[in-house]
Amino acid sequence: MPTRLESLRFDRQFGRRAQGAGLDRACSPIISTGVESGRTLPTMSEVTLHSLREARAVAILRANDQAVAREALAAAVRGGFRALEVTLSTPGAIEIIADLARDDRLLIGAGTVLTLEQSRAAVRAGARFLVSPVIDPEVVVEGMRLGVVTIPGCATPTELWNAHRAGAPLQKLFPAPAGGPAWLRAVLAPMPFLRIIPTNGVEVDNAAEWLAAGAFAVGCVRSLFAPEDLAARNWESVERRARSLLAAVLD
Secondary structure, X not given: OOOHXXXXXXXXXXXXXXXXXXXXXXXXXXXXXXXXXXXXXOOHHHHHXXXXXXXXXXXXXXXXXXXXXXXXXXHHHHOOOOXXXXXXXXXXXXXXXXXXXXXXXXXXXXXOOOOHHHHHHHHHHOOOEEEOOOXXXXXXXXXXXHOOEEEOEEOOHHHHHHHHHHOOOOEEEOOOOOOHHHHHHHHHOOOOOOOEEEOOOOOOOOHHHHHHOOOOOEEEOOOOOOHHHHHHOOHHHHHHHHHHHHHHHHO
């Protein structure tokens, strides 16, 4: 399990320590300063939440070939992405996560996490958040035990509520509803405490709308890793898409 001091080192990808960096209203506040003052340092999960909030967009890759996956993720990083999710259905996903986690600039997570064994393997490799397509309370509890952020998949207000009640600090909106950002805004009106990340249906022309509607961050899948680009190994296109998406969410 990550220590509190490790969580300070982990925030280097944003060029500063997490000490003193208060999370906004969507996150629990970080009580900062040194151990000698008698105060506590932020946990790894708190740092991860803060880092995801600052990143605003997560690159989510699902590929059928390990070499393609590595090249695609490298292109996304060149385009400016720092938060990356590698789905465990990708060949060699654990090895890819381990390699990426060595880069202090990056925040790495595992996607399509369905079992406790997968949770443990991903965290051992260096994953700092675990994303699932469904709600499994056991996976959520295991993530808390391991000191990482869990993000279960939800498609309805009831599922979002159940994920929150299970202890998941973030909820993945999957699949994206037909109502788009307006649907998200309507759900957050009675439940503003939810921290929702839509992970499909996010495009360059609506990414900012999702955030304006209250999304904690957005997940970029096909809008970043277009199937035709992966098939053609067109990494320049992936890099351009990355820059366009980040310009839309960080503007």
